[in-house]
Amino acid sequence: MTDKPGLLTVEGICKSFIGFKALDGVDFTVRSGEIHALLGENGAGKSTLIKVLTGVHQPDSGVIKIDGQAVNVRDTQHAQNLGIGTVYQEVNLLPNMSVADNLFIGRQPMRFGFVNRKLMEERARELLAQYDLHLDVASDLSRYSVAVQQLVAIARAVDMSGRVLVLDEPTASLDRHETEILFAILRQLRARGLGIVFITHFLDQVYEICDRVTILRNGKLAGCALTAELPKIELVSLMLGRTLAIATHNTRRDRPVPAIRQFSFKGLGRSRSIAPFDLDIGEGEVIGMAGLLGSGRTETAKILFGIETADTGHVHIDGNPALIRTPQAAVACGFGLCPEDRKSDGIIGDLSVRENISLALQAQRGWFNRLSGREQTVLADKFVKALDIRTTDIEKPVKFLSGGNQQKVILARWLATNPRFLILDEPTRGIDVGAHAEIIALINRLCDDGMALLVISSEIEEIVAYSTRVVVLRDRAHRGELSGDEITASNILGMIAAEPEGASA
Amino acid sequence: MSRLNTAALTKAMPQLLSLMLILFLNYLAFPGFFEIRLQDGRLFGSLIDVLNRGAPVIILAIGMTAVIASRGVDLSVGAVMAISGALAATMTVSGYPVPIVILAALGAGLLCGLWNGILVAYFDLQPIVATLILMVAGRGIAQLITEGSIVTFNEPGLIFFGTGSFAGIPMPILIAALLLTLAIAVVRRTALGLLIESIGINRSASSYAGLNSKLLLLVIYAFCGVCAALAGIIIAADIRGADANNAGLWLELDAILAVVVGGTSLFGGRFSILMSALGAVIIQAMNTGILLSGFPPEYNLILKALVIIVILLAQSFSSLGGWAFLKGEFRSKGANRQ
Amino acid sequence: MIFMKRILLASTVAMAFAGYANAADLTVGFSQIGSESGWRAAETSVSKIEAKKRGIDLKIADAQQKQENQIKAIRGFIAQGVDAIFIAPVVATGWDTVLAEAKEAKIPVILLDRTIETTNDDLYLTAVTSDxxxxxxxxxxxxxxxxxxxxxxxxxxxxxxxxxxxxxxxxxxxxxxxxxxxxxxxxxxxxxxxxxxxxxxxxxxxxxxxxxxxxxxxxxxxxxxxxxxxxxxxxxxxxxxxxxxxxxxxxxxxxxxxxxxxxxxxxxxxTPNMAGPAFDALKAFKDSGKAPPKWIQTESKLYTQxxxxxxxxxxxxxxxx
Missing domain, CATH: 3.40.50.2300 (Response regulator)
Structure with missing residues (x-):
């Protein structure tokens, strides 16, 4: 008992599914009063380990100990009773019930056989006050942002379990400010002696908040270290088991500014969506688009691609006026768009990889000019190889692929149409590090091949790495543009964080 | 190709088994079930009845499959049948030539389908609500056309579509088979099959991919309306009259059921027109069997419900990989014994 | 465009009220179920013919298969102060209140084609139905x-x-x-x-x-x-x-x-002629004050080749x- 004691310890956990070993002798320890990052590429075994800890899966072999006592976690209920609470990425709450209901559902204070709402709401207020959250606990949860919902979920989990808190990608859908609030609360919980398991794809956040890090790779323990003692490049190589194909950071591209900008958007705007903006882009250019969530980034993409029609403005392509009021018109002009919300706007889940890749080209060719099964297969095979899409079979429904591979399928869908101007909205969100690097490499390659690209991203360093110019958005308007040596992370951050008056922009 | 066919056959197994079982039960109830003879130059027998009576629902199911695959539903097909039948009968009685009558009736179906399609695609009404409007109003329109009475006609050209035959095959069967072949060919030979599945699974993503999903939806509903009109003409021609109150009554439900029994999900996506037609045949085989069995009519609906529950359970068991699971069980048991 | 004319005609027939002679000695309101069958349509037209024959002003309200519409129509007839009300009831129950209102207004009610279930048979004068x-x-x-x-x-x-x-x-x-x-x-x-x-x-x-x-x-x-x-x-x-x-x-x-x-x-x-016997019973009742039997059975005539x-x-x- 020299160091902090192991609050939750697993030793030699093995778990197999049909024909595949998801966990192979993994050791893992969470101590009281620490935030412990659990990292690994998609499929490394993170989720399986969490599911074993929370009683969703039973391990084939190995021991789980709490306070040194071996336990057998029977189910999620039992895990909660043992003090292990979990908040999943997709928040498992009931949006159309009140905040108080959500906090206490299944354990509401009762009186005379009825829920004692007054007491419940009072307790809910007290509970949330611990987190400096002052909500109207009687109103529907859906009134609040995803970030607040996440905090409510955490408050519920901590209140019910109170010893170990497992957070599965809690920051995936939060903006920077919301992430800060979350981190403040996590620090507070750490101070109270909770052991927190933090799963994320954002390596910067690991360094910002986590004390220790455990890395899994292919179901095995790849390493465990104090964050402060583990350089980032080493961490990434532990995750990938190889060095990245290219260094992604701080290597701003130094490309010539194209003489002609073929795609010109003048005064495009839509009321209550995005203020009128000008944008010119030439072939062989990558324009990075930075800004917080809700700053008008996605709205810009939607207007450029004709998903939403502009109230004002003109489009010129190669000097000729063009009217883009539908995606079909945009595609006809040689545009492509990989949308932000992959699941709802990108993939056609039940269709195969082959069909998903063929879709945009087929839509462009028309209803009656069918791509034959053979042509589709050739197309799909080509892109599966070119983009290294990892799938057992091009006939596999795309919904069974990992996030990164789904993103590549959507990219392939557009590359198949041979576009001149490709818009990528958050192409690297929610995908593992390996796929991340490959997509960035692809952006550079496409640019070299003379495509015009507009890339929207929340990862500023990423934008710095590949952009020839950067447009910064704030409060539903384009606030400024950086080019050449001006493109630095601190300049971009400065513009994003500038006062609403826009003095610096 | 043969690998694909085997896979398709395995997928169709629950439906094929159900059909065979129902046909066998029909045979038990009535030993002459499989007898077919020529009567006045027309095939005659219970099996022919199944197909002949099933033809309108097969035709409805063809259109309905496309609608359901697009994650919609068309509740108005029964009412559209009544409208097209009423129009055909009334115009015939007024002395219009048969080709004009047929075109007008199909045109009425097209208009009804376009109406539904516009509401669904361009006004973003939920399909069930959008088509409910015409389901209710359509029968009223049909009644206005017939003035509430059964309009009887004796025009041999029109009657031919219901009771005529070609090479011994009754016209309704022929028309249904023709439409089925045509629809399958169009879906296979053009990109429509893929595009319909695509908007059914994820309309938003399909639009992002540059698909004109609104226009496609409009075409789908219009096609469904034309199918309904065709079925309406056949039913009117069969009884030589248009019964605005009863023509196609509840047939929208039979058509939806046929599609579901055929394995197309009500949540849209993957579809098979051939399997929907098979579903319609299964339903009709069951109906005919009940008629032949001599059970009191009070049991009709219960029997029907029971059979459908069994089919749907078998189907869901199969789609959950139940057969493979059972096979695996047998294999592992076999292995244990060694 | 004969069939177009028929459509137009049909819509006029479906209009709620169709009166004939204004200078009639009796005004009768008829709450008809609707026009769900050919027989029903025939009943409506025969009723008009029979009314015209007797010089009765018949006001027909089409309820489109809904009891609430029938009740509304009956209240309308009471407000207009008709001499009698005929009802072809769409359902058997739920008539007591509105029939009591008619009785209050001293307007006799005759049921056509179908009967009702009521606790008080005095609420209607007679029912004309077939057996x-x-x-x-x-x-x-x-x-x-x-x-x-x-x-x-x-x-x-x-x-x-x-x-x-x-x-x-x-x-x-x-x-x-x-x-x-x-x-x-x-x-x-x-x-x-x-x-x-x-x-x-x-x-x-x-x-x-x-x-x-x-x-x-x-x-x-x-x-x-x-x-x-x-x-x-x-x-x-x-x-x-x-x-x-x-x-x-x-x-x-x-x-x-x-x-x-x-x-x-x-x-x-x-027979679609339910109104004829009803008119006769009504006339007799108005003239002599003699209540008809509670049930008037229409003739079930056999037709052969x-x-x-x-x-x-x-x-x-x-x-x-």
């Missing part, structure tokens, strides 16, 4: 006489399962053939009162009974099913009316066409069946 059991009995008795002792297997096309005409017409027919042990009902299925179902079910019967050779007669609960079944019999290569006797109920025009061609044998009339079916057809076809 559906009797209809079946007339059909059965005709068949017993027609086959005259020979063995006869009958197939029956029932109305909608559970509906009261289906239950009663079946019961009445069985009573009608009870004394004739030579007649047996071998198959009985529902044809839902529709032509297409009648045809489909008859096709099944014909197959199940050795192509129809075992069937001596068909009894259908309404003419529409019989018309459908006649087609099925013809398509099976048999002669309806000869190889298989056809008897049904309702007496709609199309069955008379079939009878004149020798393809149907007999039908029992469900001997009754000049062509002529009957011509008479009936204009009534809107």
């Amino acid at each position: 559906t059991v009797h209809e079946g009995k007339v059909a059965g008795e005709w068949l017993a006489k027609a086959v005259a002792g020979k063995d006869c297997k009958v197939v029956e096309l029932q109305g909608t399962v559970g509906s009261s005409p289906a239950i009663n017409r079946k019961k009445g027919f069985e009573e009608g053939i009870a004394s004739a042990s030579n007649i047996k009902i071998t198959r009985s299925q529902t044809g839902d009162f529709t032509r297409s179902k009648g045809k489909e079910v008859m096709e099944g019967f014909l197959k199940a009974e050795s192509g129809g050779k075992n069937i001596c007669a068909l009894y259908a609960h309404n003419d529409d099913m019989a018309v459908g079944a006649i087609q099925a019999i013809k398509e099976a290569g048999l002669k309806p009316g000869k190889d298989i006797l056809v008897v049904s109920v309702d007496a709609v025009p199309d069955i008379f066409t079939a009878m004149s061609e020798g393809e149907a044998n007999a039908t029992v009339e469900l 001997a009754d000049d079916p062509k002529k009957v057809y011509e008479e009936k076809k204009g009534l809107g069946y």
Whole structure:
């Protein structure tokens, strides 16, 4: 008992599914009063380990100990009773019930056989006050942002379990400010002696908040270290088991500014969506688009691609006026768009990889000019190889692929149409590090091949790495543009964080 | 190709088994079930009845499959049948030539389908609500056309579509088979099959991919309306009259059921027109069997419900990989014994 | 564009009120169910004819199958102060309140075609309905006489399962053939009162009974099913009316066409003239103050091929069946 004691310890956990070993002798320890990052590429075994800890899966072999006592976690209920609470990425709450209901559902204070709402709401207020959250606990949860919902979920989990808190990608859908609030609360919980398991794809956040890090790779323990003692490049190589194909950071591209900008958007705007903006882009250019969530980034993409029609403005392509009021018109002009919300706007889940890749080209060719099964297969095979899409079979429904591979399928869908101007909205969100690097490499390659690209991203360093110019958005308007040596992370951050008056922009 | 066919056959197994079982039960109830003879130059027998009576629902199911695959539903097909039948009968009685009558009736179906399609695609009404409007109003329109009475006609050209035959095959069967072949060919030979599945699974993503999903939806509903009109003409021609109150009554439900029994999900996506037609045949085989069995009519609906529950359970068991699971069980048991 | 004219005509017919003579000595409000069947349409047109004959001002309100519309219409009639109210009730229950209001206003109420369930029979003057059991009995008795002792297997096309005409017409027919042990009902299925179902079910019967050779007669609960079944019999290569006797109920025009061609044998009339006897009872009540009996049964007339079916057809076809 020299160091902090192991609050939750697993030793030699093995778990197999049909024909595949998801966990192979993994050791893992969470101590009281620490935030412990659990990292690994998609499929490394993170989720399986969490599911074993929370009683969703039973391990084939190995021991789980709490306070040194071996336990057998029977189910999620039992895990909660043992003090292990979990908040999943997709928040498992009931949006159309009140905040108080959500906090206490299944354990509401009762009186005379009825829920004692007054007491419940009072307790809910007290509970949330611990987190400096002052909500109207009687109103529907859906009134609040995803970030607040996440905090409510955490408050519920901590209140019910109170010893170990497992957070599965809690920051995936939060903006920077919301992430800060979350981190403040996590620090507070750490101070109270909770052991927190933090799963994320954002390596910067690991360094910002986590004390220790455990890395899994292919179901095995790849390493465990104090964050402060583990350089980032080493961490990434532990995750990938190889060095990245290219260094992604701080290597701003130094490309010539194209003489002609073929795609010109003048005064495009839509009321209550995005203020009128000008944008010119030439072939062989990558324009990075930075800004917080809700700053008008996605709205810009939607207007450029004709998903939403502009109230004002003109489009010129190669000097000729063009009217883009539908995606079909945009595609006809040689545009492509990989949308932000992959699941709802990108993939056609039940269709195969082959069909998903063929879709945009087929839509462009028309209803009656069918791509034959053979042509589709050739197309799909080509892109599966070119983009290294990892799938057992091009006939596999795309919904069974990992996030990164789904993103590549959507990219392939557009590359198949041979576009001149490709818009990528958050192409690297929610995908593992390996796929991340490959997509960035692809952006550079496409640019070299003379495509015009507009890339929207929340990862500023990423934008710095590949952009020839950067447009910064704030409060539903384009606030400024950086080019050449001006493109630095601190300049971009400065513009994003500038006062609403826009003095610096 | 043969690998694909085997896979398709395995997928169709629950439906094929159900059909065979129902046909066998029909045979038990009535030993002459499989007898077919020529009567006045027309095939005659219970099996022919199944197909002949099933033809309108097969035709409805063809259109309905496309609608359901697009994650919609068309509740108005029964009412559209009544409208097209009423129009055909009334115009015939007024002395219009048969080709004009047929075109007008199909045109009425097209208009009804376009109406539904516009509401669904361009006004973003939920399909069930959008088509409910015409389901209710359509029968009223049909009644206005017939003035509430059964309009009887004796025009041999029109009657031919219901009771005529070609090479011994009754016209309704022929028309249904023709439409089925045509629809399958169009879906296979053009990109429509893929595009319909695509908007059914994820309309938003399909639009992002540059698909004109609104226009496609409009075409789908219009096609469904034309199918309904065709079925309406056949039913009117069969009884030589248009019964605005009863023509196609509840047939929208039979058509939806046929599609579901055929394995197309009500949540849209993957579809098979051939399997929907098979579903319609299964339903009709069951109906005919009940008629032949001599059970009191009070049991009709219960029997029907029971059979459908069994089919749907078998189907869901199969789609959950139940057969493979059972096979695996047998294999592992076999292995244990060694 | 004759059919367009028909559409226009149809919409005018569907208008709620259709009055005839303004200078009438009696004004009667008639809350009609709707126009859900040909018979119903005929009932409406016969009511108008009968009213005109007697110089009565008949106001007809179409309830479109809804009791609430009927109640609204009745209240409207009470407010207008009509001399009497006729109701063809869409359902049997729920009339007490509005009928009490009519009674309060001293407006006599006569029920047509269907009766109601009420705790107080005084709420209405009389009900004019047919006796559906009797209809079946007339059909059965005709068949017993027609086959005259020979063995006869009958197939029956029932109305909608559970509906009261289906239950009663079946019961009445069985009573009608009870004394004739030579007649047996071998198959009985529902044809839902529709032509297409009648045809489909008859096709099944014909197959199940050795192509129809075992069937001596068909009894259908309404003419529409019989018309459908006649087609099925013809398509099976048999002669309806000869190889298989056809008897049904309702007496709609199309069955008379079939009878004149020798393809149907007999039908029992469900008369659309419910208003006529009602007007007579009303007049007698107004003149002498004498209350009619609580139930006026309409005649269930039997028509056979001997009754000049062509002529009957011509008479009936204009009534809107």
